[in-house]
Amino acid sequence: MGWTDPVRPHGGGRLSVRTTTRETMHRRTKAKAWRYGIYAVTIAVILVIVLKADWGKLQEAFFDPQIFADQFPKIITQAARNTLIFTFFGFSGGLALGLLLALMRLSSIKPYRWAASTYIEIFRGLPALITIILIGFVLPIALGVRLPGTYTAGSTALAMVTGAYLAETIRAGIEAVPRGQMEAARSLGMGYGQSMKTIIIPQAFRIILPALTNELVILLKDTSLLFVLGTTGATIELTKFARDSVGDTFNGTPLVAAALVYLAITLPLTRAAAYLERRGRKSR
Amino acid sequence: MTDTDDQHEQPEHHGHHPHVPHRHHDFDEHESVPVGVPAIALVGLTKSFGDLEVLKGIDLEIEPGEVVCVIGPSGSGKSTLLRCVNRLEEPTAGQVLIEGVDITDPHTDLDAMRTRIGMVFQSFNLFGHLSVRDNLCIAQRKVLKRHKHAAEAKAEEVLARVGLSEKIDEYPARLSGGQQQRVAIARALAMDPDMMLFDEATSALDPELVGEVLAVMRSLAESGMTMMVVTHEMHFARRVADRVVFMDGGFIVEQGPPDAVLGDPQHERTQRFLRQVNER
Ligand SMILES: Nc1ncnc2c1ncn2[C@@H]1O[C@H](COP(=O)(O)OP(=O)(O)OP(=O)(O)O)[C@@H](O)[C@H]1O
Ligand SMILES: [Mg+2]
Numbered sequence: 001m002g003w004t005d006p007v008r009p010h011g012g013g014r015l016s017v018r019t020t021t022r023e024t025m026h027r028r029t030k031a032k033a034w035r036y037g038i039y040a041v042t043i044a045v046i047l048v049i050v051l052k053a054d055w056g057k058l059q060e061a062f063f064d065p066q067i068f069a070d071q072f073p074k075i076i077t078q079a080a081r082n083t084l085i086f087t088f089f090g091f092s093g094g095l096a097l098g099l100l101l102a103l104m105r106l107s108s109i110k111p112y113r114w115a116a117s118t119y120i121e122i123f124r125g126l127p128a129l130i131t132i133i134l135i136g137f138v139l140p141i142a143l144g145v146r147l148p149g150t151y152t153a154g155s156t157a158l159a160m161v162t163g164a165y166l167a168e169t170i171r172a173g174i175e176a177v178p179r180g181q182m183e184a185a186r187s188l189g190m191g192y193g194q195s196m197k198t199i200i201i202p203q204a205f206r207i208i209l210p211a212l213t214n215e216l217v218i219l220l221k222d223t224s225l226l227f228v229l230g231t232t233g234a235t236i237e238l239t240k241f242a243r244d245s246v247g248d249t250f251n252g253t254p255l256v257a258a259a260l261v262y263l264a265i266t267l268p269l270t271r272a273a274a275y276l277e278r279r280g281r282k283s284r
Numbered sequence: 285m286t287d288t289d290d291q292h293e294q295p296e297h298h299g300h301h302p303h304v305p306h307r308h309h310d311f312d313e314h315e316s317v318p319v320g321v322p323a324i325a326l327v328g329l330t331k332s333f334g335d336l337e338v339l340k341g342i343d344l345e346i347e348p349g350e351v352v353c354v355i356g357p358s359g360s361g362k363s364t365l366l367r368c369v370n371r372l373e374e375p376t377a378g379q380v381l382i383e384g385v386d387i388t389d390p391h392t393d394l395d396a397m398r399t400r401i402g403m404v405f406q407s408f409n410l411f412g413h414l415s416v417r418d419n420l421c422i423a424q425r426k427v428l429k430r431h432k433h434a435a436e437a438k439a440e441e442v443l444a445r446v447g448l449s450e451k452i453d454e455y456p457a458r459l460s461g462g463q464q465q466r467v468a469i470a471r472a473l474a475m476d477p478d479m480m481l482f483d484e485a486t487s488a489l490d491p492e493l494v495g496e497v498l499a500v501m502r503s504l505a506e507s508g509m510t511m512m513v514v515t516h517e518m519h520f521a522r523r524v525a526d527r528v529v530f531m532d533g534g535f536i537v538e539q540g541p542p543d544a545v546l547g548d549p550q551h552e553r554t555q556r557f558l559r560q561v562n563e564r
Contacts, residue, residue, distance in 0.1 A: 178407075178409070180405055180407050180409035181409060181411065181412075183372055183405070183409065184403075184405065184409035184410075184411070184468075185411075185423075186372065186395075186398065187370055187372060187398055187401070187402075187403040187472075188398065188399070188422075188423035188427060188471070188472070188475060189395045189396065189398040189399035189423060189427040189428075189475065190395070190423055190426060190427055191395055194426055194427075198422060198426065199411055199422075202413050203411075203412060203413050206413060
């Protein structure tokens with residue numbers, strides 16, 4: 001049975017070549033008709049929106065030049081700055097933690113492997129919001145543990161989540177370095193740790209550079225989750241800033257401004273990741 | 285429990301090329317090795333991968349300055365044997381003595397011993413993220429703790445020796461296979477090893493590039509380097525080796541001077557292997 005199936009036309013049984021061809025054609029025409037139908041509906045919807053929309057009102061609600069101008073310079077000097085600070089600390093911490101977890105997962109010592117796997121599974125399985133609330137709220141309230149420093153709680157929570165994701169990325173990178181590299185290093189008298197540090201890890205990071213850039217973009221967007229910590233003044237980041245501003249002005253323009261700032265940061269990064277990926281594929 | 289041919293147990297050093305049984309490197313940094321101690325001595329060496337017993341009791345001694353070629357059919361355990369010599373592979377039982385020091389002893393400083401044993405791999409294994417210069421310097425700096433200038437001077441010296449001085453600033457990916465393998469040999473030489481292991485150093489190369497690597501290996505042999513060479517190049521073995529070791533099924537079946545083992549093999553398995561090689 002199994003192996004004869006693929007030569008049979010899809011569920012057609014014993015059909016002559018002619019009927020099969022005609023049936024295929026029929027199916028194709030039907031698919032075509034569907035596609036054109038969808039195009040037509042899409043165009044119709046766009047037309048209705050363009051013709052019926054109240055452009056004046058939309059512009060007023062989302063593109064008010066005065067409100068837009070009012071967002072500056074604070075949206076940059078305060079909000080974007082804080083977003084970048086949280087991203088920086090979250091990513092640095094995540095990299096360090098991820099590297100440590102990756103090395104533990106590759107260790108020959110079983111408890112290390114076990115501990116790292118457990119951590120990774122838990123923090124990848126939980127919503128980032130839970131971790132943020134845990135570090136920022138539950139620890140201070142339930143245990144009286146308050147992390148010192150303005151950015152510490154938020155950055156720590158983000159680093160804990162990012163570290164779990166990066167651990168798997170870094171481990172995959174290390175495993176992608178050919179085994180012969182380690183053997184060559186060891187045969188020259190370099191120790192395991194030294195070989196890892198000077199030979200394997202640098203090459204692993206080259207391999208995973210596009211993936212790291214994507215993780216960075218994801219983290220940058222996840223800083224918006226920090227609004228639950230009631231970030232104000234010193235720590236307010238882009239999303240909270242925009243939301244507060246929308247509340248003050250009863251207008252959508254601050255949100256649009258924040259969106260543009262996000263895109264101004266993330267688009268170059270995603271382009272860079274795509275470029276690195278293409279270059280990586282070519283060089284291999 | 286070896287299958288060794290006793291008749292050929294003692295290596296001969298009366299070849300017509302200038303192999304000196306003692307080393308005459310001008311750069312020996314190690315404490316001198318007692319006279320009469322073999323460079324490599326394998327005693328009752330066995331190695332199993334799970335249920336598969338790959339080495340079934342190998343006894344082999346290699347004298348300083350000696351060039352030993354190991355031949356044998358695919359899967360006979362040649363690579364495994366070579367990798368046991370610097371413990372890239374953990375022997376299941378038996379001893380590996382390097383210049384009289386047992387490296388299977390857990391108290392031995394394995395990393396220090398490995399600096400005395402250069403190894404060249406079939407797949408070159410140059411460090412792809414480093415220039416040729418850094419490939420040659422990194423272990424000198426990190427392991428031997430040589431200063432930058434000393435390491436670079438040594439790098440230039442060994443690179444000249446393999447005829448690639450002009451490639452010092454290149455990256456490995458921009459070199460031909462033959463050039464990469466010569467750099468890999470230079471990288472091992474930069475550590476001033478007392479002996480060199482070669483595991484099918486030319487098998488991954490296009491035929492037209494094999495010659496340049498064999499020429500480097502040959503000049504190394506002529507300079508008095510102790511060498512253990514796993515190879516399929518019978519011409520090289522015949523011309524350069526002091527001794528040829530034929531392995532099959534995890535045993536040393538036969539060993540002796542190249543003319544004897546390659547020209548007039550005593551064992552049926554050796555004869556069969558050589559017949560197959562020559563037909564190719
Ligand atoms: N890491 C390993 N795990 C399991 N089996 C292995 C491993 N390395 C080698 N072997 C097995 O050990 C046997 C000997 O392998 P080895 O590489 O030493 O042979 P070889 O003589 O070098 O062969 P070739 O001429 O093909 O290189 C083979 O059957 C091989 O499959
Ligand atoms: Mg082999």
